[in-house]
Amino acid sequence: MEPIGVLQGRKILLGVTGGIAAYKICTLASHLTQAGAEVDVVMTEAATRFVAPLTFQALTGRPVYTDLWSTPGPGLPTHIAHVGLAHSADLVVIAPATANTLAKLTHGLADNLLTTLALAATCPMLAVPAMDAGMWSNPATQANVETLRARGVHFAGPTRGRMASGLEGEGRMIEPEEILGHIRLILGRNGPLAGRRVVVTAGPTREFLDPVRFLSNPSSGCQGFALAQAALDRGARVTLIAGPTHLPTPVGVERVDVVSAQEMHDAVLEAVAEADVLLMAAAVADYRPEKTAPQKIKKGERDLTLHLTRTPDVLAAVAEQRTETGHPRVVVGFAAESQDLIENARAKMEAKGMDLIVANDVTAPDAGFGVETNQVVILDPQGGAQELPLMSKSAVAEAVLDRVVDLLSTATSSRRPAQKTTETQRAQRSPK
Numbered sequence: 301m302e303p304i305g306v307l308q309g310r311k312i313l314l315g316v317t318g319g320i321a322a323y324k325i326c327t328l329a330s331h332l333t334q335a336g337a338e339v340d341v342v343m344t345e346a347a348t349r350f351v352a353p354l355t356f357q358a359l360t361g362r363p364v365y366t367d368l369w370s371t372p373g374p375g376l377p378t379h380i381a382h383v384g385l386a387h388s389a390d391l392v393v394i395a396p397a398t399a400n401t402l403a404k405l406t407h408g409l410a411d412n413l414l415t416t417l418a419l420a421a422t423c424p425m426l427a428v429p430a431m432d433a434g435m436w437s438n439p440a441t442q443a444n445v446e447t448l449r450a451r452g453v454h455f456a457g458p459t460r461g462r463m464a465s466g467l468e469g470e471g472r473m474i475e476p477e478e479i480l481g482h483i484r485l486i487l488g489r490n491g492p493l494a495g496r497r498v499v500v501t502a503g504p505t506r507e508f509l510d511p512v513r514f515l516s517n518p519s520s521g522c523q524g525f526a527l528a529q530a531a532l533d534r535g536a537r538v539t540l541i542a543g544p545t546h547l548p549t550p551v552g553v554e555r556v557d558v559v560s561a562q563e564m565h566d567a568v569l570e571a572v573a574e575a576d577v578l579l580m581a582a583a584v585a586d587y588r589p590e591k592t593a594p595q596k597i598k599k600g601e602r603d604l605t606l607h608l609t610r611t612p613d614v615l616a617a618v619a620e621q622r623t624e625t626g627h628p629r630v631v632v633g634f635a636a637e638s639q640d641l642i643e644n645a646r647a648k649m650e651a652k653g654m655d656l657i658v659a660n661d662v663t664a665p666d667a668g669f670g671v672e673t674n675q676v677v678i679l680d681p682q683g684g685a686q687e688l689p690l691m692s693k694s695a696v697a698e699a700v701l702d703r704v705v706d707l708l709s710t711a712t713s714s715r716r717p718a719q720k721t722t723e724t725q726r727a728q729r730s731p732k
């Protein structure tokens with residue numbers, strides 16, 4: 301788990317209650333800590349029967365609190381543990397949240413450290429229920445959840461699936477990766493892109509020759525999905541238009557699945573009509589077979605010639621629509637090149653009227669298609685070139701979104717006066 305910008309230095313109070321899913325929260329505590337959050341774990345007495353406090357202490361590197369009557373460690377704003385913990389938190393996460401603790405929270409009971417501090421806390425709260433399907437569907441639990449929701453408590457899950465009891469049903473806790481997505485969404489919602497609409501495209505397209513064969517490319521969608529997550533982390537409303545990929549949907553995006561370049565074109569034009577930003581990271585096919593055979597093409601004795609025709613140019617269509625509507629205000633393209641990277645990328649940026657282009661040499665080792673890392677240069681129409689070192693696609697996404705935030709806050713129109721990127725600016729923009 302690499303550092304996550306929206307979690308850096310954020311104080312998360314992780315309340316663990318007495319459900320079997322408590323073991324999965326060890327993974328969450330570890331992820332949050334590795335990503336840069338300060339995680340204070342508070343366990344109910346029942347929770348300590350499932351996981352030892354020492355496990356969380358070892359994973360977070362911080363003391364674990366279990367007792368309302370104990371003296372807190374240093375670093376809290378007051379010497380009374382429940383008040384200090386409640387007031388120092390940016391977010392209280394209760395995971396797993398038992399039926400019992402949800403009932404106590406609904407009625408304002410304060411009979412252990414977790415319920416007492418939950419009552420004192422003024423920061424947002426996220427509850428992640430986990431329980432037997434009968435307990436979850438019970439009208440008492442449902443009424444409690446409704447009351448808590450109405451008071452502003454966020455809920456994530458539960459989902460349907462197999463329970464520890466061996467029974468199937470709704471009540472299973474969502475997985476730690478998904479809980480992390482909900483935490484990012486809550487902590488990022490007042491970020492610099494709050495109120496902005498961002499459209500991201502990701503992945504490859506497929507152009508079918510017949511019902512079972514297609515032309516495509518090795519794009520995994522990783523870079524586009526990382527951009528969508530980075531935009532969410534800054535508070536944007538994000539529409540992610542994705543070609544075929546197996547990647548999980550970032551929590552909070554509106555996802556539109558497409559297959560062909562034509563579908564990508566149509567979905568983008570519809571989505572950008574009211575968008576502030578378009579991040580065009582999809583690897584859209586430039587050509588498709590002129591005809592798609594209705595039945596599988598049979599193997600014959602002779603060679604086969606494929607006639608290809610142009611697919612619609614998505615960015616050219618966006619540029620045209622933008623001239624009429626003013627949306628999107630910022631357009632960022634990607635150029636995957638195998639030769640003359642900078643020249644080709646600049647030419648593409650100018651031809652399509654983009655505000656930034658992210659150029660990557662797909663022949664470089666560990667960069668481009670199908671790998672976790674990327675090495676890019678971000679070019680702007682003013683002649684600037686921000687060279688980034690080899691880094692994860694998430695880190696590239698962070699750098700691109702920082703540039704987008706700058707563009708939205710400073711640009712009154714899509715074009716700004718010519719300005720060369722200085723060495724100092726470049727160094728400041730590069731992630732440490």
Ligand SMILES: Cc1cc2nc3c(=O)[nH]c(=O)nc-3n(C[C@H](O)[C@H](O)[C@H](O)COP(=O)(O)O)c2cc1C
Pocket residue numbers: 316317318319320321344345346347397398399400401430431432435
């Ligand atoms: C093996 C076992 C598993 C349990 N799992 C859950 C569970 O997943 N969800 C739940 O709401 N209660 C579960 N319970 C019941 C709670 O532990 C019990 O209601 C307890 O009082 C909760 O206390 P707390 O809310 O203070 O942590 C389980 C009990 C046992 C013995």
